[in-house]
Amino acid sequence: MELLAVLAMAFYLLAAVACVHNLLHPHHKGRQYGLIAALCALFLHGLWLFDAVILVPGQNLSMLNVASLISLIICLLMTVLVSRFNVWLLMPVVYGFAGLLLVTDFLLPGSYSMHLETRPEILLHIGLALISYSLLTIACLLAILLGFLDHRLKKHKLTNLPTMPPLMTIERYLFRLIFAGVVLLTLSISSGLFFLQEMFSPGKAHKAVLSIIAWCLYVTLLWGHHRLGWRGRKVIWATLAGSVLLTLAYFGSRFVSEILLR
The missing domain is CATH 1.20.120 (Four Helix Bundle (Hemerythrin (Met), subunit A))
Structure with a gap:
């Protein structure tokens, strides 16, 4: 192998x-x-x-x-x-x-x-979490690209870059990915609350808390974009913050235990 x-x-x-x-x-x-x-x-x-x-x-x-x-x-x-x-x-x-x-x-x-294999409901929970995190990570990458292109546009330096879609198009794809990721994240958190009795046990509660905070941030971002027309840097920073929160939720404690303390 x-x-x-x-x-x-x-x-x-x-x-x-x-x-x-x-x-x-x-x-x-x-x-x-x-x-x-x-x-x-x-x-x-x-x-x-x-x-x-x-x-x-x-x-x-x-x-x-x-x-x-x-x-x-x-x-x-x-x-x-x-x-x-x-x-x-x-x-x-x-x-x-x-x-x-x-x-x-x-x-x-x-x-x-x-x-x-003995707990298919946990497999469902983990699968939803992985796919939602993947979609929201791609959204984070698009947010970084959006911020980079916006900066280059303000500096009048976009002419040196290869052909790129309009910023409005990237932003539209960004919100579609966030919406799809939030739907799956909602299902993941709901399945965890329903199937995992130890979800808020000592040593694991931070994962649930950070995931719920990230979910609230993404939902607020979608609401603000739809109702208040949020765009630009506010969207970019909120997307990055949500990605950081989910990364800490999924990998924070395990990075310390499996990598730093090995």
Whole structure:
């Protein structure tokens, strides 16, 4: 399985380099080669995670395995949506970060065994949480891109960038992703409240509290945009804050216990 990890890293690197080349040469017709490399990386990454997470006693949901799984979901969604969103500027970052997480997970294997086959309701809760976090992370990336392009526009420096969709279009996609992510986050929190009796137990309550605060922030952002016309920096900073809160909720304590205190 080490060969799968190495090949996946190599294809992620190829995909990132191909995306950079396409950004520097927008009229070049070799864009499909970058997508082929990305698809190969995703396939190999998926096989490696299947072996690391599933083909063990129980399911190994270590922090790095979960982070790598989220990066795989984000890469898959972004690869499918990039042509529609026309946000090629983000793809080298997406592929590069996925490759970096895979390298880290490969070099620092951890163990956090669960037995989800006996508790399908927990599997549902975790699946909803992972997908909602992935969508809201993509929304965070779009918010960063929106802020970057807005800054460049105010400095009259957009002419040096490759063709990008209008800022209004990016903002519309941003709110669609936030809405979809909030719907799934609502279902995830609701399933946790319904199925997890230990959700607010000592050592775990911070995850629920931070997730609920993030949910309130995203809901307020959607309401403010719809009712009060919130746009611009307020939207960008709120989106970033929500992503940080969810990251702390999902990975904060486990980063300390599984990485810093190893």
